[in-house]
Amino acid sequence: MTEPLLHTSGLVKRYGGVIATHQVALAVERGHLHALIGPNGAGKSTLIGLLSGELAADAGHIHFNGHDVTGLHVHRRARLGLARSFQITSIFKSFSVLANVVLAVQAHAGHSFRFWRPAVRDPALLGPALAALERVGLADRRHDAAAALSHGERRQLELAMALAGDPAMLLLDEPMAGMGPEDGRAMVDLLQSLKGERTILLVEHDMDAVFQLADRISVLVYGAIIASGTPDHIRADAEVRRAYLGEEA
Numbered sequence: 001m002t003e004p005l006l007h008t009s010g011l012v013k014r015y016g017g018v019i020a021t022h023q024v025a026l027a028v029e030r031g032h033l034h035a036l037i038g039p040n041g042a043g044k045s046t047l048i049g050l051l052s053g054e055l056a057a058d059a060g061h062i063h064f065n066g067h068d069v070t071g072l073h074v075h076r077r078a079r080l081g082l083a084r085s086f087q088i089t090s091i092f093k094s095f096s097v098l099a100n101v102v103l104a105v106q107a108h109a110g111h112s113f114r115f116w117r118p119a120v121r122d123p124a125l126l127g128p129a130l131a132a133l134e135r136v137g138l139a140d141r142r143h144d145a146a147a148a149l150s151h152g153e154r155r156q157l158e159l160a161m162a163l164a165g166d167p168a169m170l171l172l173d174e175p176m177a178g179m180g181p182e183d184g185r186a187m188v189d190l191l192q193s194l195k196g197e198r199t200i201l202l203v204e205h206d207m208d209a210v211f212q213l214a215d216r217i218s219v220l221v222y223g224a225i226i227a228s229g230t231p232d233h234i235r236a237d238a239e240v241r242r243a244y245l246g247e248e249a
């Protein structure tokens with residue numbers, strides 16, 4: 001058996017009296033799209049924050065690709081290939097779509113932001129940036145200001161910015177949030193096309209998308225994983241149906 005690309009043991013995060021992450025043991029296999037589902041406030045975003053390094057764990061360990069990354073800074077984890085999709089707020093709206101991705105490539109490569117002007121003409125940065133835009137279907141919009149993109153296209157841009165660092169694993173927190181049906185379908189198609197190419201941990205409320213895309217699903221309730229398995233396994237799990245899908249026993 002091969003080691004999972006990412007696994008956690010005994011992971012705990014508390015906010016005062018609230019246990020947001022409760023002894024979480026999560027294993028994500030290489031090449032899988034692994035979905036994390038659970039009711040509002042179950043601790044999904046907290047777990048993503050712990051894995052990306054934005055939040056510090058109170059106890060437990062996180063192993064990624066053979067490294068214990070528990071105490072590592074966000075940037076160190078990103079260098080190792082564990083990347084969270086950028087938040088919308090990190091897009092520079094007045095810059096072109098291409099410049100945003102070039103800056104993301106540069107950030108992953110560890111250069112300083114103040115050199116951004118020459119960077120947009122640097123072939124070593126332009127090549128990967130264009131490839132990432134191509135990958136998400138935004139290459140035609142590369143010269144437009146990021147401000148001109150629709151909400152759905154901005155989420156595609158965030159994904160391109162995350163892909164710019166060529167990560168082995170992507171952490172995606174609700175990539176379809178706030179999208180209309182058309183943009184939502186485009187994002188599902190995009191994630192489908194990334195499957196197998198990257199390992200993905202996906203937090204998503206759209207259950208149709210989750211059950212369509214996921215190789216494995218873990219269910220969080222009150223910070224604890226109550227079930228983990230294939231979509232068929234999760235659909236049939238009585239505890240999940242009771243606790244999450246709201247069905248009577």
Ligand SMILES: Nc1ncnc2c1ncn2[C@@H]1O[C@H](COP(=O)(O)OP(=O)(O)OP(=O)(O)O)[C@@H](O)[C@H]1O
Pocket residue numbers: 015018019020038039040041042043044045046047
């Ligand atoms: N900064 C914080 N300070 C205090 N409590 C917090 C903080 N962030 C989250 N929590 C609490 O931790 C628990 C888990 O929250 P979290 O946002 O991780 O859940 P979630 O599953 O992502 O929810 P949603 O589906 O609504 O986004 C909740 O009870 C929440 O109120």
